[in-house]
Amino acid sequence: MSLLSATIKTTVRASQVEVFEHIAPIDLTSIFKGYGLLPSVIGTQNQIGSWDTEGQTRTVHLSDNSSVQEMLTKYEHPHYFSYTVSSFTGSLRFLATSANGEWWFSGGSSGQTNIKWRYTFNARSFLAFPILWLITNLLWRNYMYQALQLSKSQIEHDVI
Template sequence: MATPLHLEASRAIPVEVEAAFDRLLPHPLTDLMSRRYGLLPPIREVRDQVGPWGEVGQTRTIVLTDGGTMHEELIEVVRPDHFSYRLTQITGALAPLVDEVAGRWSFAPAGTGVRVTWSWALHPRTPYAARLLAPVGRMWRGYARQSLEEISDVLVAGAVTPE
């Protein structure tokens, strides 16, 4: 079996750790990953989700704007430290290259706020596909940067209390 490609991106955000965790976990993915980066499309919709996202064992289908889909399962929730998920049944552009993605969102104190870290481990479909993942990794880093910007905006806006 080929070695997974590990990717990670993070951003410091001026909100409390617990608030960041509690707001991000259930927040709609379409708000957080709404822009294309290279060949990586934004999320168009989420299907088959029952209730607010946040319980271990929950599943849903992520639909991308290019028609690709991924089955997501929430596999671990440790408030306020991290939550982890697995993406399988991948269709679309990544399908020939990626069998499964192990994802994780981590939250750690950083100054007066939180450092939010998003990581992916892409499990290649074949040893040959593993050799083709480096460009996907470069695109993912740009996609992650954009998503972390959107997440920062959502979390900071949610921290503002009306007078």
């Protein structure tokens, strides 16, 4: 496990297929609302087709006028998907070269789905490491938690 990695988990009251099909192509603006110094997502651009093919890319625009490039690196419906985030144009460009997100989905009991989401930053240098560690552990984990809870709420509202 990386020191620059944050992992969160939750259980959603919906089938694994429903949960996966909601989260994998989710509208990022509906869940990334900003947290502390971390900006919200205000839109995506340059995505061609559905977010369900390895190698698919898009530009994610943030509320601090920065952007990142996102590439889907693995897509195994309805169990797992991963992506790489790179080409940071905001302040993270001084700290990280890229980041990797991974999502796992497994069927729980009574039509529930267990979700595990891990996000790992790749530090630009050993000097950036302590600052990136603080961001990962004090801000990013909570940013992820907030986004996952919003996703869970959307799914359970739509299903129930």
